[in-house]
């Protein structure tokens with residue numbers, strides 16, 4: 001049997017026979033170098049980080065362009081440290097799946113150390129402080145999901161943890177953003193060394209969002225006298241602390257049982273995963289599509305790894321904004337969200353299968369080609385039409401990518417504003433376009449509201465993916481059942497915080513309500529409504 005551990009890698013010929021590429025560098029030396037000279041620390045040890053970001057650093061290590069690894073920090077779910085990362089010596093087995101069925105398998109060994117951001121783990125806490133005080137630290141990156149940056153809850157008020165952190169100062173903060181502000185303060189006190197914070201999450205203007213959360217907390221602390229006023233000057237001086245924008249793209253589903261089984265058949269032991277019912281899913285392996293883009297605004301204080309040598313694109317701020325807007329608001333993520341909520345309602349568990357459903361394919365073609373492309377700005381480095389063609393014709397239909405609508409449906413409340421709201425705003429602001437003419441986007445929003453009932457299109461109970469605003473959203477629909485003629489869905493649609501735009505003022509509120517009520521008519525009504533309006537030339541009643 002093959003074991004994914006430092007000692008297990010000694011069986012080179014065994015791994016070779018299983019078709020697995022091994023690291024081309026001295027892992028022990030890399031770990032020692034990182035211990036002495038940590039340069040890169042990453043928060044959020046999830047799928048995308050292990051499948052993409054860690055692999056970029058691996059490419060630099062393999063080619064001798066870097067000699068340190070990444071220190072990775074787990075913000076939640078500490079059990080993954082003891083159950084997954086430590087037993088496998090921080091190694092990950094990366095499986096990348098081409099549409100032709102070719103799987104590329106490699107061991108990623110660029111994570112030098114794993115820490116938990118939990119005050120109970122005192123040793124890790126001390127190490128975190130030591131790393132942030134180290135003059136050579138260059139980069140702090142994040143993949144912590146959109147909600148990880150949010151300081152406020154459903155009611156728009158600060159979360160309890162944030163309120164406590166603001167009152168109690170930087171000593172033992174709870175919320176991750178306060179923790180980062182506190183660690184930045186340690187760095188300031190140690191010598192105000194330069195540093196770059198890089199958000200790699202799918203939120204618009206992600207670097208600005210990260211900066212805003214950290215600065216908001218720092219300002220409260222400065223006002224209460226917990227930190228020196230000059231700490232704020234340091235944070236806001238981009239020659240000393242930078243927050244570049246990024247766009248990251250690689251479909252990286254949760255670990256799949258099918259892939260686990262295939263790895264076991266190759267003789268690789270111990271591939272069991274943890275999670276499933278809870279918030280995170282982890283396994284010693286990660287599975288992802290082969291293609292991927294990471295575009296970063298080239299604004300770094302105090303240097304950075306030469307990641308362009310690993311395929312990362314560094315460019316100016318305007319280009320990142322355009323490329324991110326293209327991917328997150330028109331050409332990929334809105335289509336994913338539309339497939340997520342409709343797929344759950346219609347009983348799908350694989351995105352590739354949904355792409356074989358003529359109605360669902362037409363829904364995403366409508367949203368992408370007819371509604372998104374007219375307002376997208378060409379970023380110059382990736383052609384929107386070509387990108388969309390690849391998404392709809394190759395990436396989503398790839399039957400080997402084990403991606404599920406249930407994964408993508410998680411946290412939809414955090415995403416509808418960016419994924420649909422931005423296009424609606426563009427239609428509102430353009431003289432030649434009218435948001436009320438949209439069809440695919442209102443159908444997707446109506447389907448999301450219908451999804452929130454937790455009843456599928458056959459009328460059976462359906463499990464809803466986690467969402468931080470679920471309770472509030474479902475409260476609006478508490479009296480609504482399948483077959484009802486009226487509902488209080490308006491309460492959701494009126495929430496400008498969700499959509500970033502007033503749906504009723506742009507002529508979409510009533511339209512979405514109407515679609516929602518059609519989808520509510522009884523079993524099969526979701527499909528009937530989609531089919532009705534996705535016929536060529538049909539537009540829902542205004």
Ligand SMILES: NC(=O)c1ccc[n+]([C@@H]2O[C@H](COP(=O)([O-])OP(=O)(O)OC[C@H]3O[C@@H](n4cnc5c(N)ncnc54)[C@H](O)[C@@H]3O)[C@@H](O)[C@H]2O)c1
Pocket residue numbers: 043044045046047048049074075076077143144145146147148149176200201202203248249250251252253279280281
């Ligand atoms: N998976 C993909 O296909 C993909 C592709 C591009 C971008 N992304 C971005 O990366 C994010 C993470 O995706 P993933 O697949 O790695 O998810 P994941 O569930 O595997 O990992 C998420 C990580 O975020 C942490 N986290 C969750 N909620 C948090 C919170 N409130 N505060 C702090 N940390 C929190 C978890 O502990 C975990 O380490 C996505 O939300 C998206 O913005 C994902």
Ligand SMILES: O=P(O)(O)OC[C@@H](O)[C@@H](O)[C@H](O)[C@H](O)CO
Pocket residue numbers: 146202248249250251252332333336337407408410411415
């Ligand atoms: O990760 P989220 O929750 O922001 O969105 C779910 C998916 O749409 C997303 O993970 C995509 O797979 C990814 O953005 C592709 O690059």
